[in-house]
Amino acid sequence: MKVAYQGIVGSYSEAALAHWQKFPGHEGLYDGIPYDGFGRMVDDLLSGKIDRAVMPIENSTTGLITRTLDLFRYQHVYAEAEHYQPIRHVLWGIKGAELSQIKQVYSHPEALSQCTQFFTDHPWIQPISYKDTAQAAQFIAQEGDPSLAALSSERCGKIYHLEALARQVQNESTNMTRFFMMRRYRDELLALDKDQLLGHLLEEHPQASRLMLYVETAHKPGALHQLLTIFNLFNCNLEGLDARPIKDQPFSYGFFIEVDIQGLAGQAQLFWQMLELASQYIQIIACMEAQEAEISYLS
Numbered sequence: 001m002k003v004a005y006q007g008i009v010g011s012y013s014e015a016a017l018a019h020w021q022k023f024p025g026h027e028g029l030y031d032g033i034p035y036d037g038f039g040r041m042v043d044d045l046l047s048g049k050i051d052r053a054v055m056p057i058e059n060s061t062t063g064l065i066t067r068t069l070d071l072f073r074y075q076h077v078y079a080e081a082e083h084y085q086p087i088r089h090v091l092w093g094i095k096g097a098e099l100s101q102i103k104q105v106y107s108h109p110e111a112l113s114q115c116t117q118f119f120t121d122h123p124w125i126q127p128i129s130y131k132d133t134a135q136a137a138q139f140i141a142q143e144g145d146p147s148l149a150a151l152s153s154e155r156c157g158k159i160y161h162l163e164a165l166a167r168q169v170q171n172e173s174t175n176m177t178r179f180f181m182m183r184r185y186r187d188e189l190l191a192l193d194k195d196q197l198l199g200h201l202l203e204e205h206p207q208a209s210r211l212m213l214y215v216e217t218a219h220k221p222g223a224l225h226q227l228l229t230i231f232n233l234f235n236c237n238l239e240g241l242d243a244r245p246i247k248d249q250p251f252s253y254g255f256f257i258e259v260d261i262q263g264l265a266g267q268a269q270l271f272w273q274m275l276e277l278a279s280q281y282i283q284i285i286a287c288m289e290a291q292e293a294e295i296s297y298l299s
Helices: 012-021 038-047 066-072 109-113 116-121 133-143 154-159 194-204 223-233 268-277
Strands: 002-006 031-035 052-059 077-086 090-093 104-107 126-129 148-152 163-166 176-184 210-216 237-245 253-260 281-288
Touching: 002 012, 002 038, 012 031, 012 052, 012 077, 012 176, 031 038, 038 052, 038 066, 038 077, 038 176, 052 066, 066 237, 066 281, 090 133, 090 154, 104 109, 104 133, 109 116, 109 126, 109 148, 133 148, 133 154, 148 154, 194 268, 194 281, 223 237, 223 268, 253 281
Parallel strands: 002 031, 002 052, 077 281, 104 126, 104 148
Antiparallel strands: 052 176, 077 176, 090 148, 090 163, 210 253, 210 281, 237 253
């Protein structure tokens, strides 16, 4: 099974894929394919060039990663599993470099945004956005410049023979990123009547306890309230609600909604029909078994 991940060996996305490869029966099942862009990953998933894609969708420090989530809107893809990956950024330099020498730090924009306090404390250091955390470490190793450093994982330093100048650089000691395992809808699912989709997905994923939806409602008073009331009627706990602007509709918004569906009790079709009536557009972004984030504090 071909599974895409962002970056190269040593990236946090590759570490998330390694997590799924550890499951009993999954050893050797996933063949990791490195990519340098999330958009191309989704395109290739839809075209069948790859079977799955590991995508970061949320960080405990900075919130939703909307540049990936937005790629799922209006597309025939959904998440079948999730994983919470601890993120522990290390500042890496070349052998012999010292922190006082560093003038520029390279890393993925998301990683840089998780380490803002470090740059506040070291105002002479300039953060530079790069394609990926692991590729930033590789770049530093190739340049051999003691004034350059990279923010990346512990594993990257070992792979590229770099020297740790600072550890635990992230703002929050419990920093972690949530990853989705994305897949495309099978043709059989796309052929179903729309009101049967959720029921069939739950048959395919009987352990599913969480849904993520993307919903657009009418732009009128009470429209969102009407939608949210349905979750209460079906005893489904609301776990997330985030607004996103709708393309080419200024100041109109759709919503990513996460909900615990353990209270559905076999009423999936009626639940879905009512959501459709309360929406102008609705899409299942994830149907999966909820995982708990294992929080570990750094000393």
